[in-house]
Amino acid sequence: MVLIFGGAYQGKLAFAQEKFQLSDEDVFFCRADSAPEFSARIICNLENFCLYCLSNGIEPRELLRQNADALRDKIVIARDISQGVVPVDPLQRAWREACGRALIYLAQEAGEVYRVFCGLPERLK
Numbered sequence: 001m002v003l004i005f006g007g008a009y010q011g012k013l014a015f016a017q018e019k020f021q022l023s024d025e026d027v028f029f030c031r032a033d034s035a036p037e038f039s040a041r042i043i044c045n046l047e048n049f050c051l052y053c054l055s056n057g058i059e060p061r062e063l064l065r066q067n068a069d070a071l072r073d074k075i076v077i078a079r080d081i082s083q084g085v086v087p088v089d090p091l092q093r094a095w096r097e098a099c100g101r102a103l104i105y106l107a108q109e110a111g112e113v114y115r116v117f118c119g120l121p122e123r124l125k
Contacts, residue, residue: 002075003110004121005103011119012077016042019121020075036063038070046078046106050099054091060102068109076106080115 002020004012017023020041028040030049043049053060064071082100087093107113113125 001071001073001106001110002112002114003078003103003106004075004114004116005078005080006116007083008079010116012079012116013042013044015114015116015119015121016075016077022075038067038074041073042075042077043071044077046076046102047081047095047099050102051095054095054098060098061105064102064105071106071109076110078103078106 002016004016006012013027017026022041026041027044028037028042030036030043030045030047030052032048032051032055034052036043036049036052050060053063078099081096087096107125110125112123114121114123116122
């Protein structure tokens with residue numbers, strides 16, 4: 001697995017598509033209002049997956065663990081939502097924490113981890 005994370009609009013998807021020579025057809029975009037799918041080569045917007053899970057009483061990290069085999073050959077892209085002012089809303093705080101736990105798990109499992117900032121990838125692992 002490859003994990004790519006960074007802020008919004010920093011070029012994460014473009015980096016992944018270029019580095020691994022993949023197209024738009026290889027991308028699944030997670031949504032906060034629908035169940036995740038792990039069949040596409042690139043799983044994008046993991047933060048939305050986390051919000052979907054929390055909204056449905058599911059711990060995102062556990063669902064990722066249950067699907068570890070399906071994720072082994074995937075590229076997972078997540079927006080880093082851990083920066084900035086801590087939200088007042090309890091769901092938003094829980095979402096932030098759940099995303100952090102999910103990213104820690106994925107980073108431990110991944111063969112490669114990249115942080116993308118201003119379109120520049122930095123390999124962390």
